[in-house]
Amino acid sequence: MADPLVDSALIDQITRRVVARLREEQAGPPANGKLVPVNVSVRHVHLCQEHVEILYGPGFTLEERNELYQPGQFASKQVLTLVGPRMRCLGEVRVLGPLRKSTQVEVSKTDAIYLGIDPPVKPSGEHEGSAGLILVGPVGVVHLQRGVILANRHIHLSAQSAQKWGIADNQIVKVRIATHKKTVFEDAQCRVHPSFLDEMHLDTDDGNACGLRGGEKAEVID
Amino acid sequence: MADPLVDSALIDQITRRVVARLREEQAGPPANGKLVPVNVSVRHVHLCQEHVEILYGPGFTLEERNELYQPGQFASKQVLTLVGPRMRCLGEVRVLGPLRKSTQVEVSKTDAIYLGIDPPVKPSGEHEGSAGLILVGPVGVVHLQRGVILANRHIHLSAQSAQKWGIADNQIVKVRIATHKKTVFEDAQCRVHPSFLDEMHLDTDDGNACGLRGGEKAEVID
Numbered sequence: 128m129a130d131p132l133v134d135s136a137l138i139d140q141i142t143r144r145v146v147a148r149l150r151e152e153q154a155g156p157p158a159n160g161k162l163v164p165v166n167v168s169v170r171h172v173h174l175c176q177e178h179v180e181i182l183y184g185p186g187f188t189l190e191e192r193n194e195l196y197q198p199g200q201f202a203s204k205q206v207l208t209l210v211g212p213r214m215r216c217l218g219e220v221r222v223l224g225p226l227r228k229s230t231q232v233e234v235s236k237t238d239a240i241y242l243g244i245d246p247p248v249k250p251s252g253e254h255e256g257s258a259g260l261i262l263v264g265p266v267g268v269v270h271l272q273r274g275v276i277l278a279n280r281h282i283h284l285s286a287q288s289a290q291k292w293g294i295a296d297n298q299i300v301k302v303r304i305a306t307h308k309k310t311v312f313e314d315a316q317c318r319v320h321p322s323f324l325d326e327m328h329l330d331t332d333d334g335n336a337c338g339l340r341g342g343e344k345a346e347v348i349d
Numbered sequence: 350m351a352d353p354l355v356d357s358a359l360i361d362q363i364t365r366r367v368v369a370r371l372r373e374e375q376a377g378p379p380a381n382g383k384l385v386p387v388n389v390s391v392r393h394v395h396l397c398q399e400h401v402e403i404l405y406g407p408g409f410t411l412e413e414r415n416e417l418y419q420p421g422q423f424a425s426k427q428v429l430t431l432v433g434p435r436m437r438c439l440g441e442v443r444v445l446g447p448l449r450k451s452t453q454v455e456v457s458k459t460d461a462i463y464l465g466i467d468p469p470v471k472p473s474g475e476h477e478g479s480a481g482l483i484l485v486g487p488v489g490v491v492h493l494q495r496g497v498i499l500a501n502r503h504i505h506l507s508a509q510s511a512q513k514w515g516i517a518d519n520q521i522v523k524v525r526i527a528t529h530k531k532t533v534f535e536d537a538q539c540r541v542h543p544s545f546l547d548e549m550h551l552d553t554d555d556g557n558a559c560g561l562r563g564g565e566k567a568e569v570i571d
Contacts, residue, residue, distance in 0.1 A: 236557035237459050248529060248560065280530070308470060308502070310558075311533035335458035336532075336558035338470065 161292045161347035163282055165304060165327040166196065167334035170220055170234045172207060172262070173227040178271075182207060182264025189224045197283055198322050199225065209234070210261040211242030227252075232260055232275040235332040239277065249276040250316055278330055280315040282347070283323040292347065294319070301349040302327060310337035311348070383514045383569035385504055387526060387549040388418065389556035392442055392456045394429060394484070395449040400493075404429060404486025411446045419505055420544050421447065431456070432483040433464030449474075454482055454497040457554040461499065471498040472538055500552055502537040504569070505545040514569065516541070523571040524549060532559035533570070 179187055182205075189203040205222040209232065217238060231251065239246055239258075246258035258275040261268060282302070284294060294300065296319040303311045312333060327345040329337075401409055404427075411425040427444040431454065439460060453473065461468055461480070468480035480497040483490060504524070506516060516522065518541040525533045534555060549567040551559075 235459075236560065237457075237553060240557070307536075309535035311535070312558075313531035313533070314529075331459060332554055332557040335462070335554040336534075338458065 161288075161294075162344040163284070163288070163325040163327050163347070164196075165302075165329060165334075165339065165343050165345040167331055167339055168233065168278060168328045169331055170209075170217065170232075170238050172209075172220055172222050172233075173231040174222055175228060175230045176226055178230045178262070178269050179226065181267040181269050182262060184266045187266075189222060189226070191224065195223070196324060196326055198324070201225070205264075208263040209242065210263055211244050213243035215242055216263075217242065229254060230262075230269070230271060230274045232262070232271065233278045233330070234275065235330045236277055237332055239275075244275060246275045246277050248279050250279050250281065251276075278328070280312050280327075280329060280333060282315055282317045282327045282345070283325065284317050284319045285323050285325055286319060286321045288325050289317070289319040294347070296320075300347050302345045303348045304337045304339070304343060304345050306338045306340075306343060308336065308338040312337075312345075315347075383510075384566040385506070385510070385547040385549050385569070386418075387524075387551060387556075387561065387565050387567040389561055390455060390500060390550045390552055392431075392439065392454075392460050392553070394431075394442055394444050394455075395453045396444055397450060397452050398448055400452045400484070400491050401448065403489040403491055404484060406488045409488075411444060411448070413446065417445070418546060418548055420546065423447070427486075430485040431464065432485060433466050435465035437464055438485075439464065451476060452484075452491070452493060452496045454484070454493065455500045455552070456497065457552045458499055459554055461497075466497060468497045468499050470501050472501050472503065473498075500550070502534050502549075502551060502555060504537055504539045504549045504567070505547065506539050506541045507545050507547055508541060508543045510547050511539070511541040516569070518542075522569050524567045525570045526559045526561070526565060526567050528560045528562075528565060530558065530560040534559075534567075537569075 179189065189205055191201045192204045194201050201224045203222045203224050206219045207222060208216050208218045209220055210216045244258045244260060247256050249257060254273050257273045259272045260275045261270055294317050298317045300315050300317055301311055301313045302315045401411065411427055413423045414426045416423050423446045425444045425446050428441045429444060430438050430440045431442055432438045466480045466482060469478050471479060476495050479495045481494045482497045483492055516539050518539065520539045522537050522539055523533055523535045524537045
């Protein structure tokens with residue numbers, strides 16, 4: 128016959144396991160969660176008109192290869208080579224369009240260590256204290272004095288989502304990515320603009336740290 | 350004379366700000382926090398006796414260059430070159446000692462993408478489903494069929510800290526690193542052993558994602 132003490136312990140254990148499983152399920156992304164697609168930005172370059180002409184020749188115009196997810200942005204057919212102060216290089220670095228007022232190079236910290244530079248984490252367009260680098264194109268070379276940054280963690284938000292979720296332009300939020308290497312990225316900057324589609328951008332360090340493979344969503348948790 | 354309504358609103362605002370500031374201060378790492386030094390493991394190789402002799406010659410013994418933080422572990426003077434299926438290579442990869450029963454190569458996801466392999470995230474020593482790679486030494490070459498992994502996030506814990514904090518061997522915890530790129534790494538495995546010193550190990554993707562520069566501490570938060 129069954130020992131009542133053992134039965135009680137068993138029931139207790141089963142109850143605790145069921146409760147734990149139910150809690151786990153509840154802990155998943157809620158149906159109403161603030162979810163945005165998350166994509167990785169591999170190292171790339173934005174060029175100004177002057178530098179396009181130095182690198183690719185007078186009067187040269189970037190040729191569109193494919194559109195990017197954010198309306199109006201595109202990957203061009205043009206690539207260039209980055210050379211750092213240790214004379215190490217990274218080749219086939221994609222140039223994105225359209226042109227910018229100032230040239231900006233976005234690399235990961237891993238790239239920066241390899242190249243031998245120490246750029247700060249900055250929002251796009253903020254070049255105060257940024258690093259330099261040599262850009263080599265098929266026609267000419269630019270000794271860039273500043274404009275190399277580690278792009279900050281940021282989220283492009285449509286005006287609609289921003290309003291629905293009560294998030295203001297430039298607000299800093301925490302984001303959780305529930306991959307096989309679950310990670311919470313704090314310090315993520317929200318950028319709200321009517322032309323934006325909801326999309327989080329991570330550099331390759333952040334993207335590889337949480338093991339993104341494509342198609343994941345980030346959840347704004349705070 | 351002061352408007353009593355304005356005064357009341359002012360007092361209310363000041364009170365809310367003081368409370369918010371106090372909460373902020375309380376939210377910092379508590380004096381009693383579960384803090385462990387965090388270090389980055391750059392790509393490296395552990396070799397078995399058979400592979401040492403193939404790569405460096407019959408009867409060869411690893412030469413110690415410097416001790417590592419964990420007692421008994423050392424970086425050897427030996428390096429080798431990793432070659433992937435795309436014929437891309439990573440050179441000067443450090444061999445760590447002492448010898449292991451099976452050869453194990455630990456790379457980051459960034460390294461793996463570059464080399465063209467897709468190793469799983471695994472605890473050290475678990476090679477089921479791991480990837481292969483070509484190891485090139487000064488004397489010979491090993492066509493490694495398995496043993497290449499992305500090392501999981503893990504914490505070496507002294508028996509003392511484990512007991513004090515109520516953490517069991519192999520327990521999975523969340524860890525927060527409060528750098529300029531604040532990040533919470535979930536899925537961190539605790540390894541408890543009397544010979545261990547408290548130390549979290551991250552690969553270069555995780556380490557660069559949270560912008561480690563050296564000397565930081567990780568806080569076990571859950």
